Amino acid sequence: MTLTAPVASLGRSTLAAIASLGRISIFTARTLRHIATPPFYLREFWQAVIAIGWLSLPVVGLTAVFTGAALALQIYAGSARFSAEAVVPQIVAIGMVRELGPVLGSLMVAARVASSIAAEIGTMKVTEQIDALVTLSTHPMKYLTAPRVLAATLTVPALVAVGDSIGIMGGYLVATTRLGFNEAAYVKNTFEFLEFWDVGSGLVKGAVFGFIIALMGCYYGMNSGRGAQGVGAATKAAVVAASVLILAANYILTEAFFAS
């Protein structure tokens, strides 16, 4: 091993990362083009809406209800230190709709959906189904990627909205049954202090995160290696990439929306 080996290794890794970024950028641009131009595969789009949106409701709902409940307990315990227990409804609501609803909900959707998209498309690739699509005069990105990415971009905000409501309800249940809050006052305080942009920013985040989730699932599925190991690696990479990108995008969006 020579002294320059670590530098060479670092250089190779950097080049590989830049190349990967370039490939993902090209894939993103192509996806957007296929979403915007006909033909549109409505049947595949609606199937993706069901698979991504409707079937993710239980996991998003469960995540939200437990998060809202734990958040209420934490805020109550923290605010009790300076006698500000009354802020629990407002902080639970703002915390859920701005941050925890979109981020945790999307991370759960990423685990469920990015993995399944990558595994499905990866398996289609290794069993020549993608080649079969081409021979049947059907562009694989238009048929597989565009409907899934569009469906995720539109349905994840709806999932976030549902998750926000359930999360706030989780906080309400704990606050009213365990912490002694008055039911009517809790609801009044929740909605009185909540502004439109608190909710709107969370929904915009949901759309961006949905786009990321489906895009990563499709990208890694389309670029899956051969055999079971290749599909497994693609699935893992899709979930990891989607999760990291969601967290990074969340910071960037929060900075853009709320830093002043």
Next chain:
Amino acid sequence: MIRLDNVHKTFGTHPVLRGVTLDVPRGESMVIIGGSGTGKSVTLKCVLGLVTPDSGTITVDGQDVTRADRDEFLSHFGMLFQGGALFDSLRVWENVAFRLLRGSLKKPREEARAIAIDKLRRVGLRSAVADLYPAELSGGMQKRVGLARAIAADPQIIFFDEPTTGLDPIMSGVINDLIREIVVEMGATAMTITHDMSSVRAIADKVAMLHDGVIQWSGPVGELDATPDPYVQQFIHGRADGPIEAVR
């Protein structure tokens, strides 16, 4: 009709095609034989545009395949994949009628279903199979569904990639007979790749042997047994000794 001229293709540092030149006249059934990993599938994929050759030209009816309108060009083709390549999420009839449900050949759903059931019957499958999913079928049935899909839009050119691989001898015979019947009946040009000699004798008008990235020998199927070419003789008799190395 199909002409490959000095086609080269290298994957990484591994040259697979080193100058393939082959003519497939209209209405003929050409079978390409050769050992595993000799580039038979790559040759077919180059014609279909699934793999881009590094150099050389491929023309279909005189038109360069790399410059053709893809949709229009591919609408003349049908292909049976080695593993069937049926879409798991679609019912059997939707697989067969895939091309008829979208794109330039789109037909009303009921009409497409009727054509699919007719094609399924043509390959010896009952209409009850139409509403099953591919995972509910045996390997032989999946192959037949793949065959029905390949002929659904009455293509002028049909490719068969290892049509009998993984099938028992009886089912292999059934598939071979079906392919021969369909090719003769439709008057289609066929290219088949296989290393199953019973398929070769059942399907081929002409045979080409691909070895080491080039067409080692080609000629009518009737001359296959008589040719003195040592590569062909070793291959068709399955001998371990000869110019083709057993360890590749």
